[in-house]
Amino acid sequence: MLTGSFDLRSTLIGYVLVVQEFTALCGQAIAGLVRPPWYVRETIYQIDRIGVGSVFIVVLTGMFTGMVLALQGAVQLEPYGATIYVSRLISTSVVRELGPVLAALMIAGRVGSGIASEIASMKVTEQIDALRAEGTDPIQKLATTRLVACVLMIPVLTIITNGIAIFGGWLIARLYLGIDSYFYWTWAFEAIEQRDIVVGLVKPAVFGFIIAMVGCYAGFHTKGGTVGVGLSTTQSMVSSSILILASDFLLTKLFMAFP
Amino acid sequence: MIALSGVWLTLGERPVLNDISFDVQAGQTKVILGASGSGKTTILRVILGLYRPDRGSIRVDGQEITELDERNLTLVRQDMAMVFQGAALFDSLTVRENVWYRLWEHSRLSDETIEQTVQESLQFVGLADTVDKMPAELSGGMRKRVGIARALASGAKVLLYDEPTGGLDPINACMISRLITKLSTKGITQVVVTHDLDAAYRVADRIVMIQRGRVIFDGTPDGLQQSDDPAIRGFIDPGSLTNGWETFANPPNPVD
Numbered sequence: 001m002l003t004g005s006f007d008l009r010s011t012l013i014g015y016v017l018v019v020q021e022f023t024a025l026c027g028q029a030i031a032g033l034v035r036p037p038w039y040v041r042e043t044i045y046q047i048d049r050i051g052v053g054s055v056f057i058v059v060l061t062g063m064f065t066g067m068v069l070a071l072q073g074a075v076q077l078e079p080y081g082a083t084i085y086v087s088r089l090i091s092t093s094v095v096r097e098l099g100p101v102l103a104a105l106m107i108a109g110r111v112g113s114g115i116a117s118e119i120a121s122m123k124v125t126e127q128i129d130a131l132r133a134e135g136t137d138p139i140q141k142l143a144t145t146r147l148v149a150c151v152l153m154i155p156v157l158t159i160i161t162n163g164i165a166i167f168g169g170w171l172i173a174r175l176y177l178g179i180d181s182y183f184y185w186t187w188a189f190e191a192i193e194q195r196d197i198v199v200g201l202v203k204p205a206v207f208g209f210i211i212a213m214v215g216c217y218a219g220f221h222t223k224g225g226t227v228g229v230g231l232s233t234t235q236s237m238v239s240s241s242i243l244i245l246a247s248d249f250l251l252t253k254l255f256m257a258f259p
Numbered sequence: 260m261i262a263l264s265g266v267w268l269t270l271g272e273r274p275v276l277n278d279i280s281f282d283v284q285a286g287q288t289k290v291i292l293g294a295s296g297s298g299k300t301t302i303l304r305v306i307l308g309l310y311r312p313d314r315g316s317i318r319v320d321g322q323e324i325t326e327l328d329e330r331n332l333t334l335v336r337q338d339m340a341m342v343f344q345g346a347a348l349f350d351s352l353t354v355r356e357n358v359w360y361r362l363w364e365h366s367r368l369s370d371e372t373i374e375q376t377v378q379e380s381l382q383f384v385g386l387a388d389t390v391d392k393m394p395a396e397l398s399g400g401m402r403k404r405v406g407i408a409r410a411l412a413s414g415a416k417v418l419l420y421d422e423p424t425g426g427l428d429p430i431n432a433c434m435i436s437r438l439i440t441k442l443s444t445k446g447i448t449q450v451v452v453t454h455d456l457d458a459a460y461r462v463a464d465r466i467v468m469i470q471r472g473r474v475i476f477d478g479t480p481d482g483l484q485q486s487d488d489p490a491i492r493g494f495i496d497p498g499s500l501t502n503g504w505e506t507f508a509n510p511p512n513p514v515d
Contacts, residue, residue: 037364121350122350125345125347125350126343126344126345126347127347127348127349127350129304129309129341129343129347130341130343130347130348130349131349132307132309132333132336133307133336133339133340133341133343134336134340134360134361134364134413135333135334135336135337135361135364135365136333136364137329137330137333
């Protein structure tokens with residue numbers, strides 16, 4: 001009993017410590033935005049790597065999501081003779097929820113784990129210490145640049161995902177369900193409100209923050225050589241996926257509170 | 260130039276440095292000798308401010324560094340450079356970019372001047388032809404020499420070496436030792452951590468020997484060889500040991 005209570009205590013302290021370290025890292029990364037040096041070249045490189053490099057996977061994600069939604073939506077709407085409105089269902093569900101969340105989960109897999117493994121490898125090969133020895137703040141150089149790239153590029157990638165998903169839905173609607181293109185696109189755009197666009201852009205920016213910072217945290221806190229690199233990569237992927245889903249719920253609830 | 264006084268450090272729950280005191284005069288090459296796990300590398304890290312000691316004083320060029328924040332430590336580090344055990348070259352950069360990194364980041368020198376410094380530093384270590392190669396294309400010895408070139412190009416007044424000859428064949432090890440000796444003639448202050456006795460005798464002006472995080476010898480290479488201390492004799496002539504191997508080979512606080 002005594003041992004159990006001690007374990008619980010140390011586990012809780014461990015969680016508090018992780019939150020404290022994570023918050024401190026986020027604070028230092030954000031502080032790096034407002035004080036020189038600004039690593040413009042590094043940031044542009046990360047924007048290219050994270051943004052342009054992820055276009056292919058978000059295009060595939062969007063395409064298949066839109067196509068599946070069209071097929072499933074048509075089955076649900078058919079009994080009511082409302083198959084023609086399938087584009088409303090696709091555009092609202094994609095822009096409000098599926099586009100941002102699915103794109104973020106895919107990018108967490110590709111980019112978040114990449115950030116974690118890269119920084120973790122630098123940690124175990126003493127390159128982080130070498131940066132400090134060279135007079136460079138590793139958080140500003142590695143975390144701030146990736147944070148900027150993710151917060152800027154994930155909304156852009158989400159817009160691409162949304163567009164491709166609605167396009168994928170149109171392919172099925174036109175070729176398989178025989179819905180007229182005019183009706184498809186008219187209802188698709190009419191269903192989207194200005195508020196949906198704002199929500200659909202705020203969410204990916206928050207998800208970008210989560211992906212970058214969780215990846216950096218996992219990387220900077222790597223211990224134990226190459227085994228540690230693998231653990232950090234897994235930890236980054238799992239933690240950022242859970243945080244994306246949890247923050248999606250909280251953001252949706254928050255936006256609903258302000259109609 | 261560097262003075263450690265009563266430095267204590269515990270990492271996790273392991274005491275690593277126990278009342279470490281010694282100094283390094285300007286222009287001197289001081290070797291920190293000791294078995295693996297004795298705390299040698301940790302001493303370099305506290306000198307560089309990568310670890311903050313629990314107690315004690317570390318003065319670099321007269322400035323107390325133990326109470327400096329990270330930004331002010333960064334300024335102190337600009338006068339120091341470290342050659343890491345595995346060289347710690349930046350994987351994503353070429354040899355040229357690794358060597359010019361600090362100048363490019365922190366100096367206002369022109370690109371031409373930086374390029375000239377890079378070439379001179381690489382020529383000094385005999386690797387001028389590797390300038391466009393990536394670190395992954397270099398052998399272990401070459402990586403260490405590029406590490407020395409990077410430290411040299413920084414113009415630092417103090418160079419710290421962590422096991423510079425570790426894992427190298429005798430020819431490469433000798434080459435690195437010669438480079439360190441050559442740099443001492445330029446008046447650069449050097450602190451070399453090693454367990455390689457040959458290298459230590461070759462480069463040292465003075466030697467500090469560490470055992471289990473404590474200084475057990477601070478003197479000249481001749482003084483070390485003539486010492487009657489059983490702990491020192493056991494290290495420099497392990498064949499003479501009949502028992503007590505664990506003191507050297509399996510120390511209770513492995514930290515290096």
